[in-house]
Amino acid sequence: MNMTEPMFLALTALLDEPRHGYGIVQEVERLSEGKVQLKIGTLYGVLDRLAADGLVELDREEVQSGRLRRYYRLTDAGEGALQTEVARLSGTLQTATERLDARRRAPQATPRPSTAGGHA
16 A cells, blocks of 8 residues: 555544544644645545445544534454554655765765866
């Protein structure tokens, strides 16, 4: 499965408790320190995909102020998919960190003289 950032964050938001859509949006914003602000339309597309894949399921429905709120919960398969994605991202992060460290330790290459518009 190709997990997008909104999918990853929605699954992460559901780790500790079931949440309704707006609750997921708020938790994603908190988890990302305000860097990711899911739109409700995007979120429900993500939740539909996660539900179709068996990674989240409907926990309950409640009527509040005349509106139906659907609460979603993480399934065991969803927790497993999240663990797999965390491991993948951790490996990628470690590789990138090692390469950045190696680049900083390497002697800086001397720039080559430009040959544009002249004789070499």
